[in-house]
Amino acid sequence: MKTLIKSGTIITSSETFQGDILIDGERIRLIGKNLDDAGAQVVDAAGKLIMPGGIDPHVHLDLPMFGTVSSDDHYTGHKAAAYGGTTTVMDFVPQGDRKLEEDIEIWRNKANPKAAIDYSFHMNITRLDNQVEKEISHLSGLGINTVKVFMAYNERLRLNDGEIFRVLRIAKENGLLTLLHAENGDVVDILTAEALQAGKTSPEWHAHTRPAWGAVETFLRGSALAAQAGAPIYVVHMNTAGEVEQLRYVRQKGLPVMGETCPAYLFFTTDHLRQPDGAKWICSPPLRTTEDNQELWNGLADDSIQTIGTDHCPFFFDGKKPIIYENEEIAIPGKELGANDFTKIPNGLPGVGDRMPIMWTYGVRSGKITANQFVAKTSTNIAKIFGLYPRKGALLPGADADIVVWDPDRRLTYGVAYSHHRTDYNLFEDWELVGFPEKVFLRGRMIVDGDRWLGKPGMGEFLIRGNPQIL
Ligand code: URP
Ligand code: ZN
Numbered sequence: 001m002k003t004l005i006k007s008g009t010i011i012t013s014s015e016t017f018q019g020d021i022l023i024d025g026e027r028i029r030l031i032g033k034n035l036d037d038a039g040a041q042v043v044d045a046a047g048k049l050i051m052p053g054g055i056d057p058h059v060h061l062d063l064p065m066f067g068t069v070s071s072d073d074h075y076t077g078h079k080a081a082a083y084g085g086t087t088t089v090m091d092f093v094p095q096g097d098r099k100l101e102e103d104i105e106i107w108r109n110k111a112n113p114k115a116a117i118d119y120s121f122h123m124n125i126t127r128l129d130n131q132v133e134k135e136i137s138h139l140s141g142l143g144i145n146t147v148k149v150f151m152a153y154n155e156r157l158r159l160n161d162g163e164i165f166r167v168l169r170i171a172k173e174n175g176l177l178t179l180l181h182a183e184n185g186d187v188v189d190i191l192t193a194e195a196l197q198a199g200k201t202s203p204e205w206h207a208h209t210r211p212a213w214g215a216v217e218t219f220l221r222g223s224a225l226a227a228q229a230g231a232p233i234y235v236v237h238m239n240t241a242g243e244v245e246q247l248r249y250v251r252q253k254g255l256p257v258m259g260e261t262c263p264a265y266l267f268f269t270t271d272h273l274r275q276p277d278g279a280k281w282i283c284s285p286p287l288r289t290t291e292d293n294q295e296l297w298n299g300l301a302d303d304s305i306q307t308i309g310t311d312h313c314p315f316f317f318d319g320k321k322p323i324i325y326e327n328e329e330i331a332i333p334g335k336e337l338g339a340n341d342f343t344k345i346p347n348g349l350p351g352v353g354d355r356m357p358i359m360w361t362y363g364v365r366s367g368k369i370t371a372n373q374f375v376a377k378t379s380t381n382i383a384k385i386f387g388l389y390p391r392k393g394a395l396l397p398g399a400d401a402d403i404v405v406w407d408p409d410r411r412l413t414y415g416v417a418y419s420h421h422r423t424d425y426n427l428f429e430d431w432e433l434v435g436f437p438e439k440v441f442l443r444g445r446m447i448v449d450g451d452r453w454l455g456k457p458g459m460g461e462f463l464i465r466g467n468p469q470i471l
């Protein structure tokens with residue numbers, strides 16, 4: 001089947017021009033002006049923007065946590081992503097008490113029948129021994145070229161510095177990229193115990209017990225460990241001004257360090273945790289200050305920060321009250337689990353569907369980043385860093401036809417009704433948007449047409465990724 005998208009404004013990570021795109025089967029065949037193809041179905045994109053499908057490098061679907069599970073699975077999360085213009089997501093495989101290969105197999109079996117857009121995995125390394133070291137060296141053969149390590153979540157996910165150094169060395173030897181969660185687990189544990197002892201149990205204490213200096217210090221420590229291992233590193237969910245300064249510092253020194261931030265860290269602060277519904281904003285690392293928001297924007301604008309992910313990890317605000325999802329009632333225990341104790345609130349925020357529309361209105365239209373930077377940081381840079389370029393993240397002949405036709409004039413009051421996340425709230429409720437995805441194509445097939453969902457479980461493919469690039 002052929003589709004001809006005609007007369008749009010094509011936006012890539014480096015150029016903006018008028019043109020047409022001919023899709024043949026799953027791929028882009030041609031890009032040019034005044035293209036014609038008698039057999040093609042024509043989509044009139046006059047007045048619209050044409051961009052590569054978004055890639056979200058950081059989502060947690062169906063993730064068990066605190067006796068519940070993140071409320072979007074590999075179907076509902078993919079569907080929400082697609083509505084927001086994202087056609088590829090990368091999820092994290094938890095490490096169990098078995099071989100990494102088996103952990104991946106379990107996660108693939110869970111994701112595969114549900115997947116509605118293309119997807120890939122990062123492997124969490126939360127336990128290290130000689131056997132695990134060997135298994136890490138086989139990951140790229142499974143199409144996974146990224147591992148995530150944690151400097152926080154003591155007794156659960158954290159590795160010590162020596163172990164992180166070992167992972168970085170094996171990663172380097174095998175062409176893998178290491179992702180770092182930068183918070184100081186020891187300080188968090190001490191401050192948390194003290195807060196609870198003093199009866200400070202409200203959501204804002206989640207932020208007070210995870211100080212920004214811990215993120216700054218571990219950002220530099222992680223980068224320094226990577227430098228000593230001769231390995232590249234990618235710091236996920238950057239949240240403080242100090243991290244942006246550290247990123248600039250280590251990159252000026254020539255170190256292969258890259259960074260990701262997420263919309264929540266650009267728009268919200270610890271003040272949101274002080275609201276009566278503060279639990280909605282609980283995530284780790286926590287939300288900081290307006291100065292941090294601003295410096296993260298600066299880091300995006302000056303290209304210190306390479307990517308915008310979401311860390312999508314939604315929970316219901318009130319998991320005792322069902323919502324209607326695809327005509328059925330569903331309720332999944334969520335933030336109410338920690339009504340009397342912030343340490344029991346499952347940490348994570350919805351966001352996969354919000355990222356592109358929110359960043360368009362409040363990033364591009366507000367003049368904070370350019371349209372080309374928007375494409376670079378929500379798609380192209382991510383494809384390059386994670387070994388998917390030019391199959392993904394590119395509007396080029398031969399690339400997968402993952403395409404968003406964007407209506408730059410559509411005005412709407414955003415919120416839970418538009419985001420399609422399987423949860424009962426949206427962080428951007430009632431925000432005014434100008435510009436929204438109109439049609440979304442996944443490998444040549446239209447999966448979103450206005451408000452209509454045309455995707456299906458099982459349509460998404462697991463992506464075998466190639467070598468990461470350092471940007
Ligand atoms: O609060 C968050 N971000 N939950 C997901 C886990 C993580 O560290 O990314
Ligand atoms: Zn993390």
Ligand code: ZN
Nearest residue numbers: 058060311313
């Ligand atoms: Zn995460």
